[in-house]
Amino acid sequence: MTDKPHFTTRRGFIAAAGFGGTALYGLWVGYGAAPGPLAVFGAPHGETAGGHAAPVDAQPSKADTLTPEAFEARVRDFVSRFGEADGSVRPQAGVPSQTAKSEAATHGSHGGHGAHGKQALETHAFEPALDAHAHRAAAAPIDVWLQAGQFFFEPAHLRLATDQPYRFRMMATDVSHGASIQFGAGGRMMRLRPNQLVETEITLQRPGEFLIYCTYYCGPAHDVMQARLSVTEGGAA
Amino acid sequence: MTRPLQDRLGRLSGSDRLLIQTMSGIALIALVLGIAGGIGVALARAGWTDLIPESGYRLLTLHGVAVFFYWLYLAQGAILLALCAGESGDGLRSRGLAWLGLALMLGGMALSLGAISDGTPLLYNGTPELAVHELGRLALFNVGYVLLGLGLLALPLAGVATLLSSVRRAGSLSATGFALFAWAGFLGVTGFALIYVFAPGLFWALGWGGMPANHSTNWHIVFHNMHYLPLMATVIIWYVLMQDLLGVKSVFGARFSKLVFAAYLVFVPPTSLYHMFLEPDLPGAVRIAGSLLSLFVSVPTLTAFLIIVASIELHARSRGGRGLFGWIRMLPWHEPAMAAAGLAMVNMAFGITLAFVLIQADLAPLLSDTFFVPGYFHFFTVGTVSLSLLAALALILPALSGRGLALPRLVRFAPHLATLGLLAFGGAGVVAGYLGVPRRVIDAGYGGEAPALWSALMGWVAAGGVLMALALIAFALSVAATLLPLQARRAAPPPHWDAVVQPRPGTAALIGPLAVLVIVLGMYGATAAGFQIMRSLPIAAAGGGHAH
Numbered sequence: 001m002t003d004k005p006h007f008t009t010r011r012g013f014i015a016a017a018g019f020g021g022t023a024l025y026g027l028w029v030g031y032g033a034a035p036g037p038l039a040v041f042g043a044p045h046g047e048t049a050g051g052h053a054a055p056v057d058a059q060p061s062k063a064d065t066l067t068p069e070a071f072e073a074r075v076r077d078f079v080s081r082f083g084e085a086d087g088s089v090r091p092q093a094g095v096p097s098q099t100a101k102s103e104a105a106t107h108g109s110h111g112g113h114g115a116h117g118k119q120a121l122e123t124h125a126f127e128p129a130l131d132a133h134a135h136r137a138a139a140a141p142i143d144v145w146l147q148a149g150q151f152f153f154e155p156a157h158l159r160l161a162t163d164q165p166y167r168f169r170m171m172a173t174d175v176s177h178g179a180s181i182q183f184g185a186g187g188r189m190m191r192l193r194p195n196q197l198v199e200t201e202i203t204l205q206r207p208g209e210f211l212i213y214c215t216y217y218c219g220p221a222h223d224v225m226q227a228r229l230s231v232t233e234g235g236a237a
Numbered sequence: 238m239t240r241p242l243q244d245r246l247g248r249l250s251g252s253d254r255l256l257i258q259t260m261s262g263i264a265l266i267a268l269v270l271g272i273a274g275g276i277g278v279a280l281a282r283a284g285w286t287d288l289i290p291e292s293g294y295r296l297l298t299l300h301g302v303a304v305f306f307y308w309l310y311l312a313q314g315a316i317l318l319a320l321c322a323g324e325s326g327d328g329l330r331s332r333g334l335a336w337l338g339l340a341l342m343l344g345g346m347a348l349s350l351g352a353i354s355d356g357t358p359l360l361y362n363g364t365p366e367l368a369v370h371e372l373g374r375l376a377l378f379n380v381g382y383v384l385l386g387l388g389l390l391a392l393p394l395a396g397v398a399t400l401l402s403s404v405r406r407a408g409s410l411s412a413t414g415f416a417l418f419a420w421a422g423f424l425g426v427t428g429f430a431l432i433y434v435f436a437p438g439l440f441w442a443l444g445w446g447g448m449p450a451n452h453s454t455n456w457h458i459v460f461h462n463m464h465y466l467p468l469m470a471t472v473i474i475w476y477v478l479m480q481d482l483l484g485v486k487s488v489f490g491a492r493f494s495k496l497v498f499a500a501y502l503v504f505v506p507p508t509s510l511y512h513m514f515l516e517p518d519l520p521g522a523v524r525i526a527g528s529l530l531s532l533f534v535s536v537p538t539l540t541a542f543l544i545i546v547a548s549i550e551l552h553a554r555s556r557g558g559r560g561l562f563g564w565i566r567m568l569p570w571h572e573p574a575m576a577a578a579g580l581a582m583v584n585m586a587f588g589i590t591l592a593f594v595l596i597q598a599d600l601a602p603l604l605s606d607t608f609f610v611p612g613y614f615h616f617f618t619v620g621t622v623s624l625s626l627l628a629a630l631a632l633i634l635p636a637l638s639g640r641g642l643a644l645p646r647l648v649r650f651a652p653h654l655a656t657l658g659l660l661a662f663g664g665a666g667v668v669a670g671y672l673g674v675p676r677r678v679i680d681a682g683y684g685g686e687a688p689a690l691w692s693a694l695m696g697w698v699a700a701g702g703v704l705m706a707l708a709l710i711a712f713a714l715s716v717a718a719t720l721l722p723l724q725a726r727r728a729a730p731p732p733h734w735d736a737v738v739q740p741r742p743g744t745a746a747l748i749g750p751l752a753v754l755v756i757v758l759g760m761y762g763a764t765a766a767g768f769q770i771m772r773s774l775p776i777a778a779a780g781g782g783h784a785h
Contacts, residue, residue, distance in 0.1 A: 003742045003743070004742065004743060005742060005743065006743055006744060006745040006746070008547065008745050008746045008747060008749075008750055009488065009489075009547055009551060009740075009744070009745070009746050011489050011490075011493050013750075014489065014493075014540060014543045014544060014547065014749075015540060017539070017540075017543055017749070017750050017753050018497075018536050018537070018539045018540030018543060018753075019533075019536055019539075020535075020539060020753040020754070020756065020757050021532060021533075021534070021535040021536070021539065021589065021593060021756070021757065021760065022532040022533065022536075023757045023760075024532060024593055024757070024760045024761065024764060025529070025532055027760075027761050027764055027765060028528070028597060028764075031599075031765075031768045033528075033597055033598075033599040033600075033768070034525065034528060034529060034597075035525065174366075175364070175366040175367060176364070176366065176453065178515070178606055180606070180673065180675070181776065182673045182687075182688075183673075183774055183775060183776070184672075184688050185671075185672050185673075185688075185770065185773070186603055186671060186672060186673055186770040186771070186773070186774050187603070187673035187774070188602050188603070188774060188776050188778055189515065189602050189603075189605065189606060189607075190515070190517070190602065191515035191516060191517055191605075191606075192517070193453070193516070193517060193518075194366065196517055196518065198517045200778055200779070201778065201779045202776060202777070202778045203776070203777045203778075204775060204776055205775040205776065205777065206775030208775075211683055211686045211687060213675060213683060215605075215606035215607075215675055216606060216677075217294075217360055217364075217677040218367070219357055219367055220290055220291040220294060220357060220358065221290065222290070222294075222677070222678060223290045223678045223679055223680045223681075223683075224683075224684075226683050226684070226686065228686070
């Protein structure tokens with residue numbers, strides 16, 4: 001029998017055990033989801049848990065922000081260029097965008113905005129041709145324009161190819177929405193705030209039919225706000 | 238030996254009793270109303286009742302507004318005042334402020350609930366952008382929350398005045414008194430935050446200002462404080478119950494307890510960033526910093542939990558308690574308050590375990606806005622906080638009225654049943670969240686495009702939810718019966734361990750640290766599951782940020 005208090009009843013032990021939750025940091029570092037202890041000395045941050053590079057946040061630039069009207073014009077143009085007979089949309093590389101061409105021309109005629117217009121033309125009007133066999137993984141992303149509004153996604157049915165990078169350019173054009181691509185056992189979601197252009201580069205690795213639904217309560221018909229994503233090998237019909 | 242708190246409460250003036258009983262009664266009405274809304278939502282989500290989504294969302298709004306805002310804060314107000322009066326032993330000071338606070342909160346509840354009776358359901362966060370065409374209703378809704386905020390500024394002042402009077406008289410402040418000061422302060426801060434978040438929407442609705450564009454950011458911050466600060470109230474209640482129900486005081490001394498209660502000030506406010514991980518314009522560095530800071534969110538709660546459990550375990554072992562778990566059987570589980578507080582501690586372990594999955598920014602695209610969120614936070618709001626508030630009321634109201642709980646022999650099992658229901662609700666809900674089932678929808682079938690498993694999981698959620706709800710209602714009604722004149726009078730029993738027995742030196746307190754170890758292992762498992770699911774998704778994605 002000892003006169004000393006057991007270590008489990010010492011204040012220091014209790015105070016230290018109260019920090020038990022911080023032990024989770026080790027797991028985060030193991031999965032590359034947090035900078036390691038050596039990061040302060042400049043060691044590189046590993047791959048993130050999602051198996052991709054750390055998110056790159058492009059800060060908004062007022063001069064370049066798209067208005068909702070301009071965004072909707074882009075979506076209309078996107079649907080008209082790539083729309084199929086069944087109402088689905090199958091974006092492909094190398095199809096010129098009328099909106100981007102006309103915007104580029106407009107910007108080009110306004111002295112100071114000329115450079116931006118040229119960039120837009122290069123980025124959106126003539127998307128780079130795709131060598132489907134040799135360079136698919138390294139291929140330039142194809143833009144996908146997706147509008148979220150009460151209570152719809154436009155386009156409502158996308159047909160995409162596996163292993164092809166897509167740059168999803170999304171905007172909620174009325175109230176806040178969200179978009180989650182569901183894979184049956186887990187999904188990937190994005191929050192969309194009104195009139196903010198949100199950009200995410202996505203590469204799908206498995207063919208299948210996937211549900212896209214709105215993740216953020218947007219009104220009484222929020223339940224029906226959904227779209228379909230059909231993914232095929234190499235974009236086969 | 239008698240129970241000091243109950244004795245003091247029993248000697249309060251009729252005016253003090255009326256105030257605390259009125260506030261408690263209204264709080265219990267808010268709880269039952271909110272639970273009724275929750276049952277409706279759970280049944281509709283499972284497809285067990287045929288509700289149009291709009292009605293379902295209205296019930297969801299009722300559920301959130303009544304429980305999250307009015308039950309939690311009216312009950313906290315009543316318990317704070319009762320404990321301050323008990324601490325003082327000389328009645329409440331500035332009672333008029335407390336009545337004013339109650340009147341404001343009651344008016345707020347009437348307006349908030351009245352405003353959701355038709356029009357677009359706004360859910361409990363009252364997003365202004367959804368009410369662009371219903372500004373009058375938004376004004377009513379927001380006035381309700383602003384009144385609640387004003388009430389939360391006024392009411393705790395009565396508690397503070399009572400404590401100051403006690404300190405002047407006694408010349409010192411106990412650990413409980415210190416904790417009550419902090420609690421009163423936090424209620425005031427919450428009141429101010431509510432006004433800060435909802436007044437701009439009110440001004441906009443009245444044409445006195447622009448649309449509050451930053452409502453969602455402000456909401457996230459106030460929401461964080463609103464759902465973590467009641468955990469402080471919870472551990473204070475456990476602390477008081479430990480003394481009054483068991484006759485056990487902290488073996489670590491009052492100063493250590495004061496430090497831990499003060500730690501809430503340090504650890505809770507800066508850990509709110511994780512609620513915003515999905516916001517598109519949140520910089521990457523802030524996401525990382527937010528995750529790292531959030532690792533500290535549980536420090537004060539876990540430390541207070543360890544103090545309480547270790548103190549009880551040492552006393553139990555000194556009275557002959559044996560085995561790793563054997564001493565737990567020595568506790569007075571036949572008392573409904575003990576059962577509620579004990580099960581609340583168990584539920585808190587689940588809540589903390591799961592909460593830590595959500596503080597990791599990389600998992601936000603998988604889990605935020607899914608049913609994982611209600612799956613985990615019901616372990617806190619129902620299993621931990623509400624059970625603890627009910628435990629406190631089960632001790633306070635009989636002391637005030639001299640009348641016992643209704644059907645105490647049956648009601649003591651209500652916390653067990655509620656926990657059982659919660660395990661089904663939360664377990665199925667968390668699994669559903671991992672799989673991608675969204676929260677805040679009434680029909681998650683998506684016209685047959687959703688996986689069939691989603692529907693089965695929602696069935697488990699509904700079954701667990703109904704069991705949890707009915708058990709909670711039974712407990713609430715049993716407590717409310719003490720307010721009725723017909724209920725039989727009953728003297729409070731003495732503390733369970735009514736003789737002073739000092740803990741034996743060298744005795745170990747193992748359960749608390751073991752519980753923390755289990756919680757950490759659970760965090761590892763639940764977080765790793767999230768990472769593995771993320772990695773298995775057939776998608777590579779980068780960005781999600783605000784682009785040009």
